[in-house]
Amino acid sequence: xxxxxxxxxxxxxxxxxxxxxxxxxxxxxxxxxxxxxxxxxxxxxxxxxxxxxxxxxxxxxxxxxxxxxxxxxxxxxxxxxxxxxxxxxxxxxxxxxxxxxxxxxxxxxxxxxxxxxxxxxxxxxxxxxxxxxxxxxxxxxxxxxxxxxxxxxxxxxx
Numbered sequence: 001x002x003x004x005x006x007x008x009x010x011x012x013x014x015x016x017x018x019x020x021x022x023x024x025x026x027x028x029x030x031x032x033x034x035x036x037x038x039x040x041x042x043x044x045x046x047x048x049x050x051x052x053x054x055x056x057x058x059x060x061x062x063x064x065x066x067x068x069x070x071x072x073x074x075x076x077x078x079x080x081x082x083x084x085x086x087x088x089x090x091x092x093x094x095x096x097x098x099x100x101x102x103x104x105x106x107x108x109x110x111x112x113x114x115x116x117x118x119x120x121x122x123x124x125x126x127x128x129x130x131x132x133x134x135x136x137x138x139x140x141x142x143x144x145x146x147x148x149x150x151x152x153x154x155x156x157x158x
Contacts, residue, residue: 040080 045059046052061080064071074081091099 040075040078042080 040061043059043062044056047055047057059082061082062074063082064074067074067079067081069077069079071081071083
């Protein structure tokens, strides 16, 4: 609220943030509906990416063809509609008529676990400094061109 002083004893209150309070109220109601399980009915779908495709989540909404009711009636009875989900990616009826089911064994998905080999830790392994070795090898790789040029110049001089 903004208070504007007009005189020593007169204050004027203006409701400049009225729109913002309405938005906050609506936002709070949305969170309350989600918490209580209210709101429109949504389909249960799998995530799209490799990380989340085994997990289920609430989808955006049903397609109008799947629901089979008019699109203006759906929100009034609490059903979420995903308007773009209508015909994207669907095949034509002619293609569906000629489609055949795959017969026989398909390629199985085999996840082989790597074999783990247990080894006794030796003093040589304990004294090995991996970071130092990486730094030396990185510098050797970086300096190969300069070292080859220096060697060829020394060869020409001789």
